[in-house]
Amino acid sequence: MRAKGKLALDGYEINNTFYQTGIRMLVDGYDPKLVRQTLEEKNKLLIEKAETSAGVFRSIGDAAPAFGMIGTLVGLIQMLSNLSDPAAIGPAMAVAMLTTLYGAMIANLFALPTADKIESWVQNTSYRQMLIIEAIDSIGKEHNPAVMRGLLAPYLQGVKGVKQYGEAQ
Template sequence: MDILSIIGVILGFAALIGGNFIEGGTLQSLINGPAALIVIGGTVGAALLQTPWSQLRRALEVFPWVFKPPANMFQDGLSRVVRWSVAARKEGLLGLETIAETEKDPFARKGLQLLVDGSEPESIRRVMETELVIQEQRDLDSVRFYESMGGYSPTIGIIGAVMGLIHVMRNLADPNELGPGIAIAFVATIYGVAFANLFLLPVANKLKMCVHEQAQYREMIIEGIIAIAEGENPRSIEMKLNGYLP
């Protein structure tokens, strides 16, 4: 569990609510159902309009990374690559066939299968780098779902505020209703800006960092498999890949 993400969400909204209390406001003044419906519903609707189903599904799959990022696999991956290189030295590349069949990581398994098939190092690199780039781009495209909501939310909030002001204008004959009505109208703007800047945009940026880390891990696996294909000794491979460790 990423404690910083939890602290960030709590601290951000606590600062907003706490500042409201310090200025003499109440929690009730920040609660407005119609404004929440306009901002959240409008933001999600606009984002869904631009997002294909495959990207939406992936966006929902990676969302938990915000609070529980993928485990740091670099050290484990480096150890596995070294074991593969030792096995290749002792038994030859065909000795990796059994290891490839039991490998859980699909990306690493593909690389091992290419090794077992006797593919040339450059051919292995082209195949694996192509898959790396495609997977990274797919993940970044899915993250744009949250990024786009962060862009739409403030604008939808302004629309909600204008709609509230329209209703306020109907009560111009009653001055007692103007102040509270205007305050409620601008709650939608607060919702839109806060939703974007305290949640949606930080979520998108956090997911981008996770995607970047996943890509670096796959780059390490590629370099390790290429080194095995070129016949480098295990100690040399370990020293080369140490640079990928955080």
């Protein structure tokens, strides 16, 4: 690769579109600083979009139990307005209580776990993209492989299956 320069990267198949974007920019002759700046901006935008999405689900999760309680209160008001029919009290009470259950279930089984999943996904994806940014920056600056290993090692510590530089193969 070093003998042919950055153009040697043009022949490799890359499955990650973020990585592919950076490599394509290097091969096309963009300044490594501009490549880094562009990729960092893409990473920042990813984080902002995901935080917005997670915030929507977190808001739903925060509000759902309150709407469930409102439904319960409305159901209880309807039940109490019909006290002349004792047979209708039990079913009306059950329906009124179900709204609380639905609110809690929407919050705790759907909305809040979805928000947590989005936040976890974006954290992992952003971390991976920062690793790619460092790798592409090193390629753009034509660092030798030993320097690249040293720069990328902090991102790979604790990753299963990845041998650290200097470990026995």
